Amino acid sequence: MKLYGYFRSSATYRVRIALNLKGLPWEASLVDLRPPVNAQHSPQFRALNPEGLIPVLSEGANTLTQSLAIIEYLDETHPEPPLLPRSPLARAEVRSLAQVVACDIHPLNNSRVLNYLRSPLGHDERAVNAWYAHWIALGFTALEQRAQHLSGDGRHLYGTSVTLADVCLVPQMYNAHRFHCDVEPYPLLRAICAHLESLPAFARAAPQVQPDAPA
Ligand SMILES: N[C@@H](CCC(=O)N[C@@H](CS)C(=O)NCC(=O)O)C(=O)O
Numbered sequence: 001m002k003l004y005g006y007f008r009s010s011a012t013y014r015v016r017i018a019l020n021l022k023g024l025p026w027e028a029s030l031v032d033l034r035p036p037v038n039a040q041h042s043p044q045f046r047a048l049n050p051e052g053l054i055p056v057l058s059e060g061a062n063t064l065t066q067s068l069a070i071i072e073y074l075d076e077t078h079p080e081p082p083l084l085p086r087s088p089l090a091r092a093e094v095r096s097l098a099q100v101v102a103c104d105i106h107p108l109n110n111s112r113v114l115n116y117l118r119s120p121l122g123h124d125e126r127a128v129n130a131w132y133a134h135w136i137a138l139g140f141t142a143l144e145q146r147a148q149h150l151s152g153d154g155r156h157l158y159g160t161s162v163t164l165a166d167v168c169l170v171p172q173m174y175n176a177h178r179f180h181c182d183v184e185p186y187p188l189l190r191a192i193c194a195h196l197e198s199l200p201a202f203a204r205a206a207p208q209v210q211p212d213a214p215a
Helices: 010-021 043-048 067-077 088-109 111-118 125-150 164-178 187-197
Strands: 002-005 027-030 056-059 062-065
Touching: 002 010, 010 067, 010 088, 010 164, 043 056, 062 067, 067 088, 067 164, 088 111, 088 125, 088 164, 111 125, 125 164, 125 187, 164 187
Parallel strands: 002 027
Antiparallel strands: 002 056, 056 062
16 A cells, blocks of 8 residues: 655654554655655646545556545454444544544644645735634544543543544644644543553554654
């Protein structure tokens, strides 16, 4: 399998974690998002994903986009260890937690949105950072409250084993740190991430240890 991504892309980070959890071999193909390269806009990459977004997973002749769709595909084709619980209610809870990150925080804060705020809308870095921190705070406040009821051990967002919700949380916490957001108000989320980041599958997926990360 080939994963098109970039070390700092948190959506790619989710897929790296899932591939590692499943023990699947994968090869990285760099899509450098930094200007002026903007490889996501190259005709070659747009042929793979007309949205111009990473990650993209290719397997043989098949190409998949959207990190949650990719991860659920991996979970269905390689069921162990499962990333979704068995019961429909529990599955819905885990997907709901994952979607707080993937649908309600991340899309508002990805680089094309931040760039649009800068130009053409004309906002300065202070305003852009305030925007970023605002959506992190709204989402993390809700997740912290929900984790108090749903975490089974203070080490996982849901229950007592790694789920899709954890796979989404850790990269979003990485982003929050990267943009200097205040994460003090979320002690449970921080404890969960500290535990998860110590697991080999998460540690090997971390941005700073990817081959395209600066030394
Ligand atoms: N919903 C998509 C989001 C993908 C996404 O926003 N990817 C970012 C990197 S994390 C990207 O490619 N950004 C390029 C850009 O903003 O131009 C997913 O989960 O895969």
